[in-house]
Amino acid sequence: MTFSAFPASQHILQTDSWGEFKARYGWEPVRLHSGQESALVLFKRLPLGLSVAYVPKAGIGEEWTRLLPKIETECRQRNAVFLQIEPDLDEPYDTAGLDSVFPNYIKDEATIQPRGTILIDISSEETTILATMKQKTRYNIRLAERKGIKVETSHDLDDFYEQMLITSGRDGFALHSLPYYQNAFEIFEPKGQCVLLRASYEGESLAYLMLFLYGQRAWYFYGASNDKHRNLMPTYLLQWEAMRYAKVHGATLYDMWGIPDADEDELEEQFMLRSDGLWGVYRFKRGFGGEVKRSAPAYVKVFKPLLYKAYRWLRNKRTGGENASL
Incomplete structure (x- = not known):
C-alpha cells in the first residue's frame, strides 16, 4: 500500500541536496534503501555519544515495512534517543492504514515542518490559474504590471538578506543568518x-x-520585501511570476508553505482579526487560490524513554506547547 500523496515527485526535503545543506549545520545525512524506495535520515549528535534522528517529509510507499527496520537499526547503532518521521501526506488519508506502518510509535501533533499550507494546481493554462484567485489578488497583479514593476532572476543574496531583516522586523518572525x-x-x-x-x-x-x-513540485520557502512603493503591489506580481517560472520549469503543483495550523473554517473566520504568527501571511497567501491542506502528524519511535521525556519537557517549556524544532 502506498500512502504518499505525491508518488511521482519526491519532496525536496528528501533530496540529497537537502542532506548536503543540513550537513553544514550539524546534521549527518544517511540515505537508506529498500527496493526502489529510500529515505533520507538526518542525525544530530548530542553530548555523551547520543543522537536524535529525523526523517522530514517521507514518501511512505510499499517498501516501508522493510525500510523502517533498517532505519531503526541505524538509529540504535547511533545511540539515538528517538526517531521522528514526518510523512509527506496531507489529510484526508487512511489513518488506520498509516498507523499500521508505524507500530509502537507515538503520534505527535507538534511537527518540525509546518503542518498547514496552501497547494495551488499550476498545471492548467495561466488564464485558468488566474481565474481561481481572489478578485483583489488578480487586480493587484495587474496593477503592479501597469505601474511598471519588473521581476527578474537575481544572485544578490546580500540585498535579499537586507530585505529579510526589514521583513522580520516588520512582521515579527524569526530569521536565519545570511550564510x-x-x-x-x-x-x-x-x-x-x-x-x-x-x-x-x-x-x-x-x-x-x-x-x-x-520534479513536478515547487515551494515558496522564503520571501522578503522592504517598505518602499508598497502601493504598487510588487509582492503580488512577484508571487505570480514565481508560479509562472515554476510552471515553465516543469512544476504542476505550487506549495505556499506555511499557514496557521487550523481548519479552513477557523482560518476564514479569523484571518481578518489576527496578524500574529502565520496569520498575517495567510491573508496574503489565500488570495492566490488553491486548496488549504494539513499534513499528517509526526510518528515518533522512542529508544530512550527517560531522555525523551526530558526532551519533551524542555520543548514544551520553550515553546508553550506550540510547534517546536530540534
Whole structure:
C-alpha cells in the first residue's frame, strides 16, 4: 500500500541536496534503501555519544515495512534517543492504514515542518490559474504590471538578506543568518532546484522570493520585501511570476508553505482579526487560490524513554506547547 500523496515527485526535503545543506549545520545525512524506495535520515549528535534522528517529509510507499527496520537499526547503532518521521501526506488519508506502518510509535501533533499550507494546481493554462484567485489578488497583479514593476532572476543574496531583516522586523518572525541562505542557494541553485526572483521599480529593489523546485513540485520557502512603493503591489506580481517560472520549469503543483495550523473554517473566520504568527501571511497567501491542506502528524519511535521525556519537557517549556524544532 502506498500512502504518499505525491508518488511521482519526491519532496525536496528528501533530496540529497537537502542532506548536503543540513550537513553544514550539524546534521549527518544517511540515505537508506529498500527496493526502489529510500529515505533520507538526518542525525544530530548530542553530548555523551547520543543522537536524535529525523526523517522530514517521507514518501511512505510499499517498501516501508522493510525500510523502517533498517532505519531503526541505524538509529540504535547511533545511540539515538528517538526517531521522528514526518510523512509527506496531507489529510484526508487512511489513518488506520498509516498507523499500521508505524507500530509502537507515538503520534505527535507538534511537527518540525509546518503542518498547514496552501497547494495551488499550476498545471492548467495561466488564464485558468488566474481565474481561481481572489478578485483583489488578480487586480493587484495587474496593477503592479501597469505601474511598471519588473521581476527578474537575481544572485544578490546580500540585498535579499537586507530585505529579510526589514521583513522580520516588520512582521515579527524569526530569521536565519545570511550564510544560511547563501549556503542553500549555493547548493540548490546550480542544480536548477532554486531560483531567487527580484521585484523592482525603476531599478530599485522592492521584494525577493526564493523558490525551490524538484520534479513536478515547487515551494515558496522564503520571501522578503522592504517598505518602499508598497502601493504598487510588487509582492503580488512577484508571487505570480514565481508560479509562472515554476510552471515553465516543469512544476504542476505550487506549495505556499506555511499557514496557521487550523481548519479552513477557523482560518476564514479569523484571518481578518489576527496578524500574529502565520496569520498575517495567510491573508496574503489565500488570495492566490488553491486548496488549504494539513499534513499528517509526526510518528515518533522512542529508544530512550527517560531522555525523551526530558526532551519533551524542555520543548514544551520553550515553546508553550506550540510547534517546536530540534
